[in-house]
Amino acid sequence: MIPNPRIRDIVGDSESQAQCRGRREWAVDVTQQDLDQLISCTKRMVAPPRREDEVRGGHRRNGFVAEDVAAGERFQVFTRVLVRLPENSSIGLIHDPPDGARLLLLRYNGQHGPTAPFSRGGEWHATCHIHRAYARRVQHGLEAWGDGAPTQAWASYEQALHAFLLDVAVENWRDYYGHLDQPRLPLGEE
């Protein structure tokens, strides 16, 4: 593991610091370029997803572990699909250094509802959307992700997963998700 200069040990004598001593947090000088680099760096799946999704607590779940071996970075990817409303889905990338602070970097979400700012009259924005980690929020000690940005890059969970695997650059994704690469004819859907 290469020491990550963007993560620092929590030190200090204040009560809150004392409670967290021994844990790690992201440095306040983390840049958007740092976070974007973690999202886009080439990764290799090292612990594959389960053959079948697990159904737990009302949702289907799966995931895998990936690494950027050259940089010594480790990531977790999770997939979630609500059983009752399958259009409610989320695919996420977590930076998970063995000795550092986990950070949720990216989520590709389904059409589960409107995102902020909520509009007067309850206008319905049934769009898929992306939650991306923002350095400016990390710098202020907030949760990293901001409001969801609507996208039309996909319309289903499978399409979102395909886009996600390409966007976060998992080089060996076809080993386990090869079915996503098959072209689909519009009239071939069941």
Place this chain on the structure above:
Amino acid sequence: MAMDYAETLSQEFGSFVATRQRRPDLVQILLPFQHEDGDLVDVFVEQTDEGRPVRLTDAGMTLMRLSYYCDTEAPGRANVIERIARQAGVDSSEGVLTLDLATDDLYPSLMQFVQAVTRVSSVKVFRREVVRSLFYEQLRDFVHDELRDLSPSQNVVPLPGRPELEVDYELVLPGQRPVYLFGVRDQAKARLAAVCCSEFLRSDLRFVSCIVHEEFDSLTKRDRDLVTNLADKQFTDLAEFRLHGRRWIGRCA
């Protein structure tokens, strides 16, 4: 002239509320309550074929969202989630938050439900240590509430001059050997409980030992072997002890 805040809020709140039919029996209520990432708090109304509202539900979204950040089924955290939901008056079985609508008053039920969702959602910021520490608190509650007829004594030192060999709870059955009960959450406590049992046996104390683990499988094989070879009885987790502990103690008598 002072603004009529009640009137203004009443009008404005209403203008920010909408509904969407997601399934024939499921209507989503769009309310101006948001999670930290801007997504709305998920509230649905289950209804009959005639459109009569039956219950409020999150359809499982709250725990699904939580699962991005933490293991919602870890013993300590699952207990905390269940407890928070129950205290908020909401059922959390099968990973879905629900609130039955007993009256026609939808509004207070909606507010109660939204509050429950946000409180359960806050579990993600609990540090692991905080969640885990509830194990001992829950064991204490169970012993004092459900086993109080066994005159439980806490932090008992059976061997004079050996204060380091402390029993978490001594349960007394008239005319029988006392039950020495240990709660074990981690490796250090497992080894301390094993040392206690060993020393008590060497001192020819008359007792029956019982260990309640938070999560037996989290111990290494070496520690599992150690406590298994020295303790008279073990429960692999608190749920098992709640289910079968009293019956086992009764069989000791």
